[in-house]
Amino acid sequence: MALIMMRSVATTRRGFFKLKRSSSGIRAFSSLLTSPPSKAVVYERHGPADAVTRVIEMEGVEVKEKDVCVKMMAAPINPSDINRIEGVYPVRPPLPAIGGYEGVGEVLSVGSAVKHLSPGDWVIPSPPSSGTWQTYIVKEESVWHKISKDSPIEYAATITVNPLTALRMLQDFVTLNSGDCIVQNGATSIVGQCIIQLARHRGIHSINIIRDRVGSDEAKEMLKRLGADEVFTESQLEVKNIKGLLVSLSSIHSLWLII
Structure with a gap:
């Protein structure tokens, strides 16, 4: 048998x-x-x-x-x-x-x-x-x-984990319209890079924050090539009126923070 x-x-x-x-x-x-x-x-x-x-x-x-x-x-x-x-x-x-x-x-x-x-x-x-x-x-x-x-x-x-996380962050919490603006930290992460591209595709402006580190200038250029509107290191944002600075940069009606 x-x-x-x-x-x-x-x-x-x-x-x-x-x-x-x-x-x-x-x-x-x-x-x-x-x-x-x-x-x-x-x-x-x-x-x-x-x-x-x-x-x-x-x-x-x-x-x-x-x-x-x-x-x-x-x-x-x-x-x-x-x-x-x-x-x-x-x-x-x-x-x-x-x-x-x-x-x-x-x-x-x-x-x-x-x-x-x-x-x-x-x-x-x-x-x-x-x-x-x-x-x-x-x-x-x-x-x-x-x-x-x-x-x-x-x-x-790699479609399952990071891109879908980015998509849900953009659409599950608030209604974002073309012309709105989001602010995110950790922008060099894969989720952050996906958010930049999805936001640009939807006409949403992105202000992105990255860590101060060696190669930060190259990282800024890379994110801008992906569609980032603004990229700052953490030290560049050490100002008292951070919200005022961000609003002045965006010139939009709605500003949302992604952390």
Whole structure:
């Protein structure tokens, strides 16, 4: 019985790799379809990432009828990823866990009941979906969102965390209209850079504050190329009437502060 099962799995895996190379959108009908073996970055306790993480080899897992097997193409390392490993982030997966919360992958195979995804599609996981630091992921179709293959891979891999945070900061708290102005600190962060670009796209002016540090002049120029209207270091804003200064710079009706 064990020998027959192993042969069945081996045959299915050969079919699996044929499916990967096929351009006809073949779907999986065998319940014995499995993902290829995978490498993953795992941690079994919280602590410094370089001390508690390790790379392991994982056996293939069954691709059930509603599942999608995705080959990860790129996954970033965010500060929030490190914070989860350290155990200081408010939301943490149960241990042991695989690192990573965003990324982009290519659909490798789909279960027989999957309706909206096909082999070859590019997908990103919907948040919160941990475990992107592995080579193959098997999860239900509802977890995955199809994206355009025209998307630069580094943009697709990082769309979930920082750009969406920036979008929510701009639209979830107050109603901002074209001609309004926002002030933000930490403007060189990825969230800050996204806010600058989204604000410019919506006709919203941005006044940006960065830390005093070596290379601050270059950082100012970089942010202005992204669309920042004004960029100041913290020391430049050491004045008594800071609100008056900012309003005089913006010449607008509404001024909002993002911290």
